[in-house]
C-alpha cells in the first residue's frame with residue numbers, strides 16, 4: 001500500500017537536539033548530533049550496528065544523560081527536568097522496543113488495560129473498554145481480545161505491543177528496530193501499520209532501523225548516523241544518491257523491492 005501524504009508542521013519541532021555528545025570510557029559514540037523531529041513526521045534513523053542508535057533513543061527518553069548538548073522533547077529540556085516531570089513526559093511518548101514484551105500470563109485485553117489502569121486514575125470501565133477496542137481495531141486484531149500472547153504469531157505480538165503503546169494516546173512514537181526478526185511479508189505489514197498509526201493518531205515518530213525497505217516505506221525523512229554524526233539527511237533517494245563508500249555498501253547489501 002502506498003504511503004499517504006504526511007501532514008508535517010515544519011514550524012513545530014516536537015524533538016529538538018543540539019550538539020549532543022555521549023562517550024563511554026574512551027569511545028565517542030555521539031560526536032555532536034543536531035536533529036529536529038517535526039510534528040506529524042516519520043523520521044528514520046539509519047545506521048550500522050553499534051553506531052549509537054539505541055544510545056540516542058535512551059538519551060531522548062531521559063534514560064541516559066548526555067555529556068554535552070541539549071535535548072528538548074515536547075518543549076521540555078529532558079536533561080534538566082525532575083524525575084517526576086520526566087515520568088509525566090514519558091507517558092506522552094510511546095515506546096515500541098524489541099524487548100517490550102507482553103505479559104504472558106495476561107490475555108490481550110488485560111495487557112492493553114494495564115497501562116491505562118496504571119496511568120489514568122479514575123478511568124471508568126466503559127472508557128477502558130472503548131480504548132481497548134479502538135487500539136485493537138487500529139492494529140487490525142480485534143478478534144484476538146481474549147487470546148493469550150502465546151497463541152499469537154510474532155507479527156501479531158508486535159502489533160499488540162504497538163496497540164499497548166497507542167492506548168495512552170502518545171504524541172511521539174519511538175520505534176526501535178520494528179521489523180527485526182520478522183519475515184519479509186510481516187515486515188511490510190508492520191511498515192504499513194507504522195504509516196497507518198501516523199495518519200490515524202497524528203503521531204510524530206522516530207524509527208530506528210537498518211532495514212532499508214522499512215526506511216523507504218515509512219520515512220518522510222532519513223537521517224544516516226555515521227561516525228557519531230548525522231552525515232546524510234534527506235529523503236530516501238537523497239540520502240542514497242551518493243558515491244560515499246560508507247553509504248553505498250549499506251544500500252547494495254540490502255534488498256530493495
Ligand SMILES: Nc1ncnc2c1ncn2[C@@H]1O[C@H](COP(=O)(O)OP(=O)(O)OP(=O)(O)O)[C@@H](O)[C@H]1O
Nearest residue numbers: 024027029047048049050051052053054055056210
Ligand atoms: N551503558 C553503556 N556502557 C558502555 N558502552 C555502551 C553503553 N551503551 C552503549 N554502549 C556502546 O555504545 C555503542 C553504541 O551502542 P548502541 O546500542 O546505541 O548501538 P546501535 O546503533 O543501537 O546498534 P544495534 O543496531 O546493533 O542495536 C556500542 O559500542 C555500545 O557498546
